[in-house]
Amino acid sequence: MPHSSSELAASPVAIAGATFADLTLGDVDQPYRIFLYRPARPAPPEGWPVLYLTDGNACFATAVDAQKVQMSYPSGTNICDGVIVAIGYPSDEAYDPVRRSWDLSPPPGRTYPPFFPDTPDVRTGGGADFLSAIEDELKSWVExxxxxxxxRQSLFGHSFGGLFVxxxxxxxPRAFRRWIAASPAIFWEDAAILVTERAFLERADVPPGLELHLSAGQYESERCIAPFHKGRPDEGQRLARALETRTVEYARAMAERWEALPALAGVGRFEEYAGENHMSVLPVAVNRAVQIAFRQEM
Known part of the structure; x- marks a missing residue:
């Protein structure tokens, strides 16, 4: 006879093939939580393709599920097996807003008021150190x-994570081959990332095979807020914020700039996800990152 739910002891859910380790990287005193998914079968002679994710607490399980489901039917999905590495923090929450603000934002950065009363000021500008920690320490640990x-290494990030990408x-540019920036905060700190982009394009230092995938949700445009926000007391504030962030417009314009350069034609692309806002777009974008990172190569 079936047991009632009140008679069953609760047990934590585990993800098959997934582990995590808390590692101290770089000069940071607090550890990072590194989530790792590896296929159960032996690796091919060349090793596994790998997808690195920022905001690992929020993205890891979604990425693993998307990879497993699609890899189970490779002829229909064109997805192969591979490794997923998600960089997060020792927390049960989806985000650590203070630490990610530092880690994912480019230098030089600024100082902002605390997110909450009686908490530290919010500092930005640690992106270069974070990237060095990934390149100089984390990758060797993963290997x-x-x-x-x-x-066949790919990097995904959303919002601040997209800016970091x-x-x-x-x-x-040689750190990864495929770069996936979802809803990147290009507007951040006077759109300073565009100065960095311009210097990169002037150097013309584009490795063979590089791919850039930019994306944003439909309701991240300066022209279109979500229907459920229309008519609310804060509608005007949301419209003003959309005009400031211009997530769709900035990302699309970047892809168009790249496409207009003969040396970069076909390297960058932009995709807009219908019916999605800045937060709801995350699982859609993670799924696309899986499809890009683990696309079968002929």
């Missing part, structure tokens, strides 16, 4: 855990 194909691409 000790599982064989990696260094020619762009900073990393423009300053160390």
């Amino acid at each position: 000790k855990q599982v064989p990696i194909d260094r020619s 762009l900073h990393a691409l423009f300053t160390r």
Whole structure:
């Protein structure tokens, strides 16, 4: 006879093939939580393709599920097996807003009032150090855990994470092959990332095979807020904020700039996700990152 729910002891849910470790990277005193998914079968001779994710607490499970489901039917999805590495923080929350504000934002950065009363000021500008920690320490740790194909490494980030992806691409373009920036905060701190982009384009330092995928949700445009926000008391504030952030417009314009350059034609693209706002777009964008990172190569 079935037991009632009140008679069953609650047990934590585990993700098959997934582990995590708390690692201290760089000069940061507090550890990062590194989530790692590895396929159960032996690696191919060249090693596994790998997808790195920022905001790991919020993204890891979604990415693993998307990869597993699609990889189970490779002829229908064109997705192969691979490794997922998600960089997060020792917390049960989806985000650590103070730490991610520092880690994911490009230098030089600024100081802002606290998010909450009686908490530290919010500092930005730690993106270069964070990237160095990934390149100089985290990647070598990952390669000790599982064989990696260094020619098939991808990096995903959303919002501040998308801004970090762009900073990393423009300053160390050989660190990854495929770069996926979802809803990137290009507007941040007077759109300073565009200066970094311009310097990158002037150097013309684009490795062969590089790909840039930019995306944003329909309701991140300066022209279109979500229907459920219309008529609310804060509608005017939301419209003003959309005019400031211009997430769709900034990302689309970047893709168009790249496409207009003969050396970069076909390298960058922009995708707009219908019916999505800045937060609801995350699982859609993570799924697309999986499809890009683990696309089968002929």
